[in-house]
Amino acid sequence: MAKRQKFHTRLCDVLGIEYPVIQAGMGGFADPPLVIGVSEAGGLGTLGAATYTADGLIEAIKEIRKGTKKPFAIDILLPDSLEDMAGVDKEKLREYIPEEYKAYEKELRKKFGVPLDYHTHRQVDMWTMEGTKKMLQVCLDNRVPVIAAGLGRLGWVMPECKKRGIKTIGIGSNVKMALKHVEDKVDVIVAQGYEAGGHTGNIGTLAVVPQIVDAVKPIPVAAAGGVADGRGLAAALSLGAEGVWCGSMFLLTPEATFTEGQKDRVIAATERDAVITKGLSGKTMRQLRTEITRTWDQGPLPPLGWPLHLILMEDIIDYCYDSKDQKKYDEMLVTPCSQATRLLNRRRTTKQVIDDMVKEATQIIERDIPKRLILT
Numbered sequence: 001m002a003k004r005q006k007f008h009t010r011l012c013d014v015l016g017i018e019y020p021v022i023q024a025g026m027g028g029f030a031d032p033p034l035v036i037g038v039s040e041a042g043g044l045g046t047l048g049a050a051t052y053t054a055d056g057l058i059e060a061i062k063e064i065r066k067g068t069k070k071p072f073a074i075d076i077l078l079p080d081s082l083e084d085m086a087g088v089d090k091e092k093l094r095e096y097i098p099e100e101y102k103a104y105e106k107e108l109r110k111k112f113g114v115p116l117d118y119h120t121h122r123q124v125d126m127w128t129m130e131g132t133k134k135m136l137q138v139c140l141d142n143r144v145p146v147i148a149a150g151l152g153r154l155g156w157v158m159p160e161c162k163k164r165g166i167k168t169i170g171i172g173s174n175v176k177m178a179l180k181h182v183e184d185k186v187d188v189i190v191a192q193g194y195e196a197g198g199h200t201g202n203i204g205t206l207a208v209v210p211q212i213v214d215a216v217k218p219i220p221v222a223a224a225g226g227v228a229d230g231r232g233l234a235a236a237l238s239l240g241a242e243g244v245w246c247g248s249m250f251l252l253t254p255e256a257t258f259t260e261g262q263k264d265r266v267i268a269a270t271e272r273d274a275v276i277t278k279g280l281s282g283k284t285m286r287q288l289r290t291e292i293t294r295t296w297d298q299g300p301l302p303p304l305g306w307p308l309h310l311i312l313m314e315d316i317i318d319y320c321y322d323s324k325d326q327k328k329y330d331e332m333l334v335t336p337c338s339q340a341t342r343l344l345n346r347r348r349t350t351k352q353v354i355d356d357m358v359k360e361a362t363q364i365i366e367r368d369i370p371k372r373l374i375l376t
């Protein structure tokens with residue numbers, strides 16, 4: 001067997017991985033098979049825990065550990081502090097939804113063919129303070145190798161993580177947020193640009209990564225947002241990052257929790273189809289345009305804020321998955337995706353995706369740049 005080339009940075013040493021490639025947390029799309037695939041291929045696989053209950057998370061961690069002995073991460077959506085969550089309860093929150101929105105949701109059910117009496121069966125624990133604490137406790141009790149904070153701060157759990165040798169990742173889409181992670185003493189900071197799929201900030205990757213690198217030195221930075229091949233990895237290293245945090249790049253793998261229809265839509269998408277919308281969660285989120293996003297982006301009512309909007313829309317969103325008529329509803333499935341859509345043009349295994357990325361980046365750094373550069 002051909003010997004694999006070593007492509008190593010300080011970030012690899014901190015996280016105990018072979019290649020500086022972290023698969024980003026993607027709630028509902030990054031489950032144990034993808035985590036195992038990425039970690040086994042030499043990157044860091046990350047479970048998107050937003051769609052889990054604490055009990056479900058215990059089972060998922062067991063499954064991951066059965067599939068790989070290598071490090072992996074759990075990505076949890078956190079508040080900035082525990083106080084921020086006090087009193088948050090999904091059923092109580094529902095009472096804050098204005099009546100005209102409840103009436104409009106009924107109209108949308110009719111428009112999209114969602115029965116009025118359909119209610120989602122999906123149970124998640126992230127809505128309440130106890131639920132979030134329970135999820136974190138599961139991570140701590142099971143000494144998961146890495147915890148990532150998809151939103152918010154890890155400060156209040158850092159002492160427990162340090163005690164157990166758990167590494168931590170914080171995500172920032174601007175210097176101000178990145179500096180909060182420095183204060184919390186996280187081990188790795190993700191600098192994420194506007195191009196990213198999912199919830200995203202508003203500064204471009206090329207601009208935000210070096211600014212965060214400068215601000216958080218010497219903490220290693222992983223660049224994110226539109227990084228989808230070896231060129232992106234080489235560029236990230238040029239910007240001072242020591243690795244990458246990629247979500248969209250893994251969506252076309254068999255290990256991702258994505259329907260074949262969703263994969264076809266990503267492959268067919270142009271760079272203009274991955275739009276920012278508040279129509280799903282009430283927070284700015286990049287995803288492929290659908291009838292649902294169009295309806296809210298052009299509709300009579302502005303989206304409610306987070307999390308009320310998601311609570312309002314969750315039955316309609318989940319019906320698209322639950323319906324037996326998958327062909328009809330595939331077009332409406334929530335499909336977060338970066339602006340690098342045309343680079344996401346073929347189905348490959350997770351191992352192939354990582355091997356291709358590392359091989360291409362190596363070639364660019366060793367051969368292509370020196371060949372193109374005219375230094376006189």
Ligand SMILES: Cc1cc2nc3c(=O)[nH]c(=O)nc-3n(C[C@H](O)[C@H](O)[C@H](O)COP(=O)(O)O)c2cc1C
Nearest residue numbers: 024026027150196197198225226246247248336338
């Ligand atoms: C399908 C998908 C789902 C995502 N879900 C989450 C999530 O649940 N929690 C989170 O912190 N970020 C989520 N994100 C954002 C990713 O963690 C990551 O920051 C982003 O994908 C990086 O940009 P890229 O898509 O250009 O690689 C999601 C992104 C995608 C593409």
